[in-house]
Amino acid sequence: QITLKESGPTLVKPTQTLTLTCTFSGFSLTTRGVGVAWIRQPPGKALEWLALIYGDDHKVYRPSLESRLTFIKDTSKNQVVLTMTNMDPVDTGTYFCAHRQSDNDAFDVWDQGTMVTVSS
Amino acid sequence: QSVLTQPPSVSGAPGQRVTISCTGSRSNIGAGYDVHWYQLLPGTAPKLLIYNNNNRPSGVPDRFSGSKSGTSASLAITGLQAEDEGDYFCQSYDSRLSGSLYVFGTGTKVTVL
Numbered sequence: 001q002i003t004l005k006e007s008g009p010t011l012v013k014p015t016q017t018l019t020l021t022c023t024f025s026g027f028s029l030t031t032r033g034v035g036v037a038w039i040r041q042p043p044g045k046a047l048e049w050l051a052l053i054y055g056d057d058h059k060v061y062r063p064s065l066e067s068r069l070t071f072i073k074d075t076s077k078n079q080v081v082l083t084m085t086n087m088d089p090v091d092t093g094t095y096f097c098a099h100r101q102s103d104n105d106a107f108d109v110w111d112q113g114t115m116v117t118v119s120s
Numbered sequence: 121q122s123v124l125t126q127p128p129s130v131s132g133a134p135g136q137r138v139t140i141s142c143t144g145s146r147s148n149i150g151a152g153y154d155v156h157w158y159q160l161l162p163g164t165a166p167k168l169l170i171y172n173n174n175n176r177p178s179g180v181p182d183r184f185s186g187s188k189s190g191t192s193a194s195l196a197i198t199g200l201q202a203e204d205e206g207d208y209f210c211q212s213y214d215s216r217l218s219g220s221l222y223v224f225g226t227g228t229k230v231t232v233l
Contacts, residue, residue: 047166049222105153105222109165
């Protein structure tokens with residue numbers, strides 16, 4: 001059974017860096033094609049994909065946010081960590097991590113998400 | 121900002137059938153990329169309902185079905201139930217000169233009357 005659990009702050013100040021950790025179980029992030037993604041949802045708005053890391057360590061980022069995002073994995077701890085620099089109030093929202101299946105582009109298992117508020 | 125357009129809301133009485141459209145373009149759905157559908161209920165993790173246009177993951181009732189044609193896709197819910205009330209999003213992949221990315225629809229709120 002695949003599970004993911006996210007941890008991180010619920011409040012960050014403008015210009016600060018957000019660090020979110022996703023701890024997973026039930027799969028190996030060394031398998032080709034398998035991946036973990038970060039997705040967010042501003043209040044009342046649509047889902048927005050941020051980044052994806054594959055089992056072969058290949059990373060892809062949302063082009064408009066690429067300069068602010070860093071995604072690393074620690075396979076020994078079954079964790080992935082996303083950092084987003086220079087946080088702004090428009091970055092307020094619920095942040096999810098999700099498992100990508102190896103043979104298609106769907107995200108089949110998600111965590112419940114963490115509400116992150118950017119405010120001074 | 122979303123490149124996939126959905127109706128803001130649909131509603132139906134219990135037992136009825138509702139459909140949700142997802143309209144894209146030649147750089148995403150029309151380019152042949154698959155469409156997936158998710159259900160978001162308050163306080164719960166998003167749930168994958170349909171993958172690769174018309175496939176249901178194990179455990180998803182057959183009341184949910186998906187289809188794709190041209191630059192659009194649809195999700196149908198038959199035998200609408202109170203527990204189906206929530207938000208639904210389509211998702212695909214978009215490939216463009218400015219960079220490729222996973223894209224979601226604008227979202228549709230389903231209300232059971």
